[in-house]
Amino acid sequence: MPKYVFDAHRLVGPVPFDDLPSDPRGEMDRLGIDRACVTHTLSLHSDPQAGNEALLALGDPRLVPVPVVVPGETRDDWEGVRMIRLCPERHRFDLTGPRALRSLEALGLPAAIDLDETSPAQLRHLAERLPGQRLLVLNPGYRRLRALAELMEEAPNVWAEIGTVNTQGGVEWLAARFGARRLVFGTGAPVSDDCGPRFLLDHLDLPAEDVERIAAGTLEALL
Amino acid sequence: MILDAHGHVGTWPDFLIPNPTAEHLVATMDRIGVDAMGISHLLAVGPDAVRGNELAMEIAERFPGRFGVWQVYNPHHRTPLAREGVWGVKLHPDVHQCRLDDPLYEPVWRLGLPVLAHGQTDSPWSDPAQFAAVAARHPRVPLIMGHTGLWPYGFGRAARLVADHPNVYLDTCGSKMTGRWIARLVELAGAERVLFGSDACFLDLRTGYGRVALAPLSDADRALVRGANLARLLGLPAGPHA
Numbered sequence: 387m388p389k390y391v392f393d394a395h396r397l398v399g400p401v402p403f404d405d406l407p408s409d410p411r412g413e414m415d416r417l418g419i420d421r422a423c424v425t426h427t428l429s430l431h432s433d434p435q436a437g438n439e440a441l442l443a444l445g446d447p448r449l450v451p452v453p454v455v456v457p458g459e460t461r462d463d464w465e466g467v468r469m470i471r472l473c474p475e476r477h478r479f480d481l482t483g484p485r486a487l488r489s490l491e492a493l494g495l496p497a498a499i500d501l502d503e504t505s506p507a508q509l510r511h512l513a514e515r516l517p518g519q520r521l522l523v524l525n526p527g528y529r530r531l532r533a534l535a536e537l538m539e540e541a542p543n544v545w546a547e548i549g550t551v552n553t554q555g556g557v558e559w560l561a562a563r564f565g566a567r568r569l570v571f572g573t574g575a576p577v578s579d580d581c582g583p584r585f586l587l588d589h590l591d592l593p594a595e596d597v598e599r600i601a602a603g604t605l606e607a608l609l
Numbered sequence: 610m611i612l613d614a615h616g617h618v619g620t621w622p623d624f625l626i627p628n629p630t631a632e633h634l635v636a637t638m639d640r641i642g643v644d645a646m647g648i649s650h651l652l653a654v655g656p657d658a659v660r661g662n663e664l665a666m667e668i669a670e671r672f673p674g675r676f677g678v679w680q681v682y683n684p685h686h687r688t689p690l691a692r693e694g695v696w697g698v699k700l701h702p703d704v705h706q707c708r709l710d711d712p713l714y715e716p717v718w719r720l721g722l723p724v725l726a727h728g729q730t731d732s733p734w735s736d737p738a739q740f741a742a743v744a745a746r747h748p749r750v751p752l753i754m755g756h757t758g759l760w761p762y763g764f765g766r767a768a769r770l771v772a773d774h775p776n777v778y779l780d781t782c783g784s785k786m787t788g789r790w791i792a793r794l795v796e797l798a799g800a801e802r803v804l805f806g807s808d809a810c811f812l813d814l815r816t817g818y819g820r821v822a823l824a825p826l827s828d829a830d831r832a833l834v835r836g837a838n839l840a841r842l843l844g845l846p847a848g849p850h851a
Contacts, residue, residue: 403762404761416825527784528624528784528813529623529624530624531624532624532625550784551813552784552813552816553625553627553810553811553812554626554627554628554629554633554634554810554811554812554814555627555628555633555813556627557813558627559628576787576789578785578787579786579787579788579789579816579820580787580788581788581819581820581822581823581824582787582788582816582818582819582823583816583819584819584823585815585816585818585820585822585823586813586815586819589640589641589815589819591640
């Protein structure tokens with residue numbers, strides 16, 4: 387079982403479609419999750435900048451802020467921020483358009499993107515245009531394993547969150563191809579499940595050092 | 610005792626299943642303590658129920674006590690059904706494009722064995738309202754609603770629709786299920802009506818069981834969900850479960 391667990395993908399704040407905990411720390415304590423990258427739900431379901439300001443005001447070192455960037459609209463100075471998030475579908479911008487490319491190049495930070503917000507082809511195109519850009523694919527799911535693998539083969543600066551890699555042996559299959567240094571533990575909680583992925587992390591059929599990497603080490607290195 | 614109500618063996622055309630074999634499932638079951646799993650072969654869910662059911666029976670014989678068989682009934686092919694040596698009958702109204710309340714399923718209800726059916730909110734084939742309808746018609750047939758309707762927005766409705774049909778059980782598998790929702794279903798339907806299911810090898814057994822293992826439940830409720838309810842429903846002894 388990993389000694390230290392760092393969740394790459396959690397939300398803080400209310401969602402409009404369910405009654406879920408706004409503060410992730412209670413569930414993190416209960417499930418043994420030491421630290422989490424968090425995005426504010428206001429940035430997803432209301433105003434990105436207002437959500438980012440609420441996020442940056444949290445001031446808890448357990449909660450690593452991942453603000454949402456809308457290229458050309460949200461601010462450009464992210465002092466202390468180690469990763470940003472892009473939502474090209476939700477915010478209706480072109481992920482590989484000139485404005486997004488300029489913004490990412492100027493920021494120089496890893497970018498997390500939910501695969502439901504884009505496509506493997508678009509991410510591959512982005513990686514080709516900005517080969518130094520580090521990309522963390524959130525919520526890759528289990529139905530697009532072949533396409534995810536092709537993307538990771540072609541784009542060495544792409545990492546994948548494992549929380550929804552949910553077909554039998556899927557995480558080990560990815561680890562055999564790309565190594566634990568390309569895989570990070572993440573949940574998408576509280577909208578997505580954190581109990582199953584947390585249990586999976588404790589029962590991966592991988593060497594202990596690889597489990598430690600997936601649990602926290604790979605994400606620490608990425609950030 | 611941990612019993613998985615909803616499992617599969619075999620490949621599926623929509624996506625890659627890295628480990629679709631019974632051997633891998635047994636290794637994973639041993640790793641996390643699952644005693645037995647009810648399986649249907651995905652070939653049987655797909656185009657060939659007869660051959661798929663034979664394969665599932667062969668697997669159950671090869672691993673005594675570890676697998677029970679949900680024999681698939683294809684309503685278009687009028688699949689022959691066994692009365693002995695199986696846990697019950699598996700229906701997949703969406704794949705077979707035949708509504709759960711269609712008369713073509715009459716041979717299944719007449720058989721009287723437990724039935725596990727795919728359930729999917731707002732599907733024309735398997736909406737939870739159809740479970741309530743057939744449960745009312747066949748109150749002596751135990752009926753498991755696979756996935757509790759699949760989509761989170763429908764979980765609560767699914768529990769309400771079958772509240773007055775005590776022969777209907779809700780299973781926990783599906784890619785959108787959460788530990789939090791399992792606890793809510795226990796509150797809404799009662800712990801004795803909720804069954805652990807994983808959908809492995811379609812989905813990962815560890816993730817599916819982890820939701821039950823780590824859901825915010827009392828120990829007593831968790832024991833019911835993870836195995837005691839299914840053992841009672843199937844009349845299984847405390848020992849081997851096939």
